[in-house]
Amino acid sequence: MALDIDIIKRLPGFTLRVRLKAGGEIVGLLGASGSGKSMTLRCIAGIETPDEGVIILNGRPLFDSERKINLPPRRRKTGYLFQSAALFPNMTVEQNILCVLKGKTREEKRRAVEGVLSRMGLEGLGKRYPSELSGGQKQRAALARILVTQPDIIMLDEPFSALDTYLRWQLEQELAAVLRDFTGTSLFVSHNRDEVYRLCDSIAVLSGGQIAASGDKWEIFNNPQSHSACLLTGCKNITPARQTGGLSIAATDWGVTLQAAALPPEPVRYAGIRAHDIAFADSPALPNTFPYELVEEMRDTFSYIFMVRLSPNARPLRLEMSREQYRALGRLPPYVQLPPEKLLLLTRD
Amino acid sequence: MKKVLPLLLALTFVLNLAACGKASEPAQSTPQEPPASAPPSETALTPPEDGVFTESTDLYISAAASLTQPMEELRALYNEKAGPNVNIILNFGGSGTLQAQIENGSPADIFFSAATKQMDALTEKGLVDTGTRVDLLKNEIVLIVPAGSELPVSSFEDVATDAVGFIALGETSSVPVGQYAEEVFQTLGIWDDVVVKSVFATDVKQVLSWVESGNADCGVVYKTDAASESGVKAVASAPEGSHKPAVYPVAVLKNAENRAAALHFLKFLQTEEALAVFERYGFTVNK
Amino acid sequence: MDYSPLWISLRTACVATVFSVALGLVAAYYAVRLGRVLKGLVDGILTLPIILPPTVCGYFLLLFFGVSGPGGRLFEALFHERVVFSWYAPIISATVVAFPLFYRTMRGAFEEFDRTLIHSGQTLGLSGAFIFWRVILPNCRPSLVAGTVLAFARALGEFGATIMLAGNIPGKTTTISIAVYSAMAAGQTELAKKWVLIDLAISFAAMLIMNFAGGGARRRDTGVAR
Numbered sequence: 001m002a003l004d005i006d007i008i009k010r011l012p013g014f015t016l017r018v019r020l021k022a023g024g025e026i027v028g029l030l031g032a033s034g035s036g037k038s039m040t041l042r043c044i045a046g047i048e049t050p051d052e053g054v055i056i057l058n059g060r061p062l063f064d065s066e067r068k069i070n071l072p073p074r075r076r077k078t079g080y081l082f083q084s085a086a087l088f089p090n091m092t093v094e095q096n097i098l099c100v101l102k103g104k105t106r107e108e109k110r111r112a113v114e115g116v117l118s119r120m121g122l123e124g125l126g127k128r129y130p131s132e133l134s135g136g137q138k139q140r141a142a143l144a145r146i147l148v149t150q151p152d153i154i155m156l157d158e159p160f161s162a163l164d165t166y167l168r169w170q171l172e173q174e175l176a177a178v179l180r181d182f183t184g185t186s187l188f189v190s191h192n193r194d195e196v197y198r199l200c201d202s203i204a205v206l207s208g209g210q211i212a213a214s215g216d217k218w219e220i221f222n223n224p225q226s227h228s229a230c231l232l233t234g235c236k237n238i239t240p241a242r243q244t245g246g247l248s249i250a251a252t253d254w255g256v257t258l259q260a261a262a263l264p265p266e267p268v269r270y271a272g273i274r275a276h277d278i279a280f281a282d283s284p285a286l287p288n289t290f291p292y293e294l295v296e297e298m299r300d301t302f303s304y305i306f307m308v309r310l311s312p313n314a315r316p317l318r319l320e321m322s323r324e325q326y327r328a329l330g331r332l333p334p335y336v337q338l339p340p341e342k343l344l345l346l347t348r349d
Numbered sequence: 350m351k352k353v354l355p356l357l358l359a360l361t362f363v364l365n366l367a368a369c370g371k372a373s374e375p376a377q378s379t380p381q382e383p384p385a386s387a388p389p390s391e392t393a394l395t396p397p398e399d400g401v402f403t404e405s406t407d408l409y410i411s412a413a414a415s416l417t418q419p420m421e422e423l424r425a426l427y428n429e430k431a432g433p434n435v436n437i438i439l440n441f442g443g444s445g446t447l448q449a450q451i452e453n454g455s456p457a458d459i460f461f462s463a464a465t466k467q468m469d470a471l472t473e474k475g476l477v478d479t480g481t482r483v484d485l486l487k488n489e490i491v492l493i494v495p496a497g498s499e500l501p502v503s504s505f506e507d508v509a510t511d512a513v514g515f516i517a518l519g520e521t522s523s524v525p526v527g528q529y530a531e532e533v534f535q536t537l538g539i540w541d542d543v544v545v546k547s548v549f550a551t552d553v554k555q556v557l558s559w560v561e562s563g564n565a566d567c568g569v570v571y572k573t574d575a576a577s578e579s580g581v582k583a584v585a586s587a588p589e590g591s592h593k594p595a596v597y598p599v600a601v602l603k604n605a606e607n608r609a610a611a612l613h614f615l616k617f618l619q620t621e622e623a624l625a626v627f628e629r630y631g632f633t634v635n636k
Numbered sequence: 637m638d639y640s641p642l643w644i645s646l647r648t649a650c651v652a653t654v655f656s657v658a659l660g661l662v663a664a665y666y667a668v669r670l671g672r673v674l675k676g677l678v679d680g681i682l683t684l685p686i687i688l689p690p691t692v693c694g695y696f697l698l699l700f701f702g703v704s705g706p707g708g709r710l711f712e713a714l715f716h717e718r719v720v721f722s723w724y725a726p727i728i729s730a731t732v733v734a735f736p737l738f739y740r741t742m743r744g745a746f747e748e749f750d751r752t753l754i755h756s757g758q759t760l761g762l763s764g765a766f767i768f769w770r771v772i773l774p775n776c777r778p779s780l781v782a783g784t785v786l787a788f789a790r791a792l793g794e795f796g797a798t799i800m801l802a803g804n805i806p807g808k809t810t811t812i813s814i815a816v817y818s819a820m821a822a823g824q825t826e827l828a829k830k831w832v833l834i835d836l837a838i839s840f841a842a843m844l845i846m847n848f849a850g851g852g853a854r855r856r857d858t859g860v861a862r
Contacts, residue, residue: 076759547805
């Protein structure tokens, strides 16, 4: 069940330092391209070797630089779903799955294959070659192949990135069902915040080779604590900031001073607020209400986006509201309010 | 389509070969009377009286492999006398190969063969300017062994004994020294015993190389070759009359582009100075 | 007409091809995993026979396998036989010149092979041998066929190196190539042509067979690997 890793790997440009513990849950690894997410998975799988550290899976050490342990990939019992599915092109779906089944009788193997094919919605496709499958079918077949090996951990490396958007949702649901049934730990790597939030229980945010935040996903969402975690969880309004006495925070890029609801233990270095947390207001009664200059108004598919400036020559903020909310307003009120309790106060980079 | 293409290519090759076969027929049916005296070529440079050519010209000579060292020395000598404008290009090989090349249009101006057979064959095909032919040199046939060899081989008859595992010979159908070797062994009545241990080379230098490296226990080469290679020693000369005389004929070819230079060089080869060079390498002048 | 050159050539080309393929697969597989400097060195040595003129190759072979050479003496000590002028000498020289062609072709294919397939096989618990024979090679079929064709063609057409090491011994080491040359040199053009046609027929048949063997994978081709 449990994954315990603490590794260092020196790469061109940055050093990857990952310390993570997980137990039977679905962990999302969120980070920008090149932040080391895939490399972490590859180290766990044994395809790459860290420079130092320890990787323990279900109590079994897969890698230990001190004790000179480095198990080859095929003995690690890890399931790795590649972006490209990596099915063997010269074999049919059935053959792909059969070849990883070991130590079973013919009859057992046949049943196992049939079982997993039907579970993954691939009935009747067993005799097809990978080149004859759609992207979604390929991923399902690859996942089927992984499941029959009964791995201790399933690792998914951006499994939807090669698929068309409208296919992703269906595959995501199937994947969610599979992962729920899976008793081991799962690691889901992506740079798409929404997918990670939907599928995972806890999150680790990777930025510049380090874990910028990790833990329960909502905790991180509500209190990212670091600039990178804030960005990676999708916040679009961030400004350098500093405390100016009491609960006041000067938001440098926005050109205003804000009132916080409470102060974090460390000094504040940035402030942020999510686009849908900013509200329009008719009067300046509530704290953090400001007049604004409307820079731009955009219609998104199901929402409206407003770019507003709180002070001359300052950086605009992004405000979002649903279509219904907009219609209910009628006309745009003269003020915007940044509720203090929704302010994200960040103390790290 | 993929399978048809190689078929087409192969077919083209085969047709070309057949065409080649047809094309060589006319050459054989040209008139066989040798001209009494060859008329000078129209584009001739007149052979200079003082022996020095003033315009740059190439002279191609196809010569038997056994003539390698003397010809190279003579080339240098000739350039000293006739000036650097005559660029002599030497092409060495087995006489049979050279003959085949000439038949197929090699640009040789002069052919210097190690036997009369090849020269006669070319003459029959009308490719030789017979008026210029000179049977210039003679060579002796010897049996060689590696320089440090202690095998009990001291005569041609010994080749048939168990002392010899492999004997290197020139190819009997195309290399003159091979033909002579066969004649010698035939005369001695042991050819059947010798041929089963023979390994054939495309030219005499190859024979030398095999014997010198010890891979062949013995070989048959010209006396001149044996003398030129320190890694072998001659242990016996072919008995008198056991083979047709090894005569080296030289001639200017009918299709020589450079007749004037060729004639001039041929004359040079017959001078005392040139003949002395040949003798130094072990050839005898054929009087 | 003496048909022994036909059998000698067939035997030589087929055996040399088999050796080239076996050795070539091993060499290519391990060469890909070498570091850059070592790889360049190994490559250079293994590719040398293609770059050298065949007669130079033959000369080195003669030096090595000759009666006074290291290879020759070892062979004689082990098997009490001499390599030079033996019936298997043409096989040795043909293998030496054909091997680099197969090796380079396969090395290219292995270098370009999609590594994720190998990694996925490893994480799924498959052995290295399984991955090599059932994943890598089947997906390199075009290169396998091309390499084998090249090796066979080169082995069949080998002349310069063979004549040095094996000599021209009719019925024992005289291959078709040597027979053609001898016939030409002796002015026997009709005989030479006959041999050329036989040679063409063999090459053509071999190519058809190999194309057929390699072309069966249309349905599975995704262009993933070569």
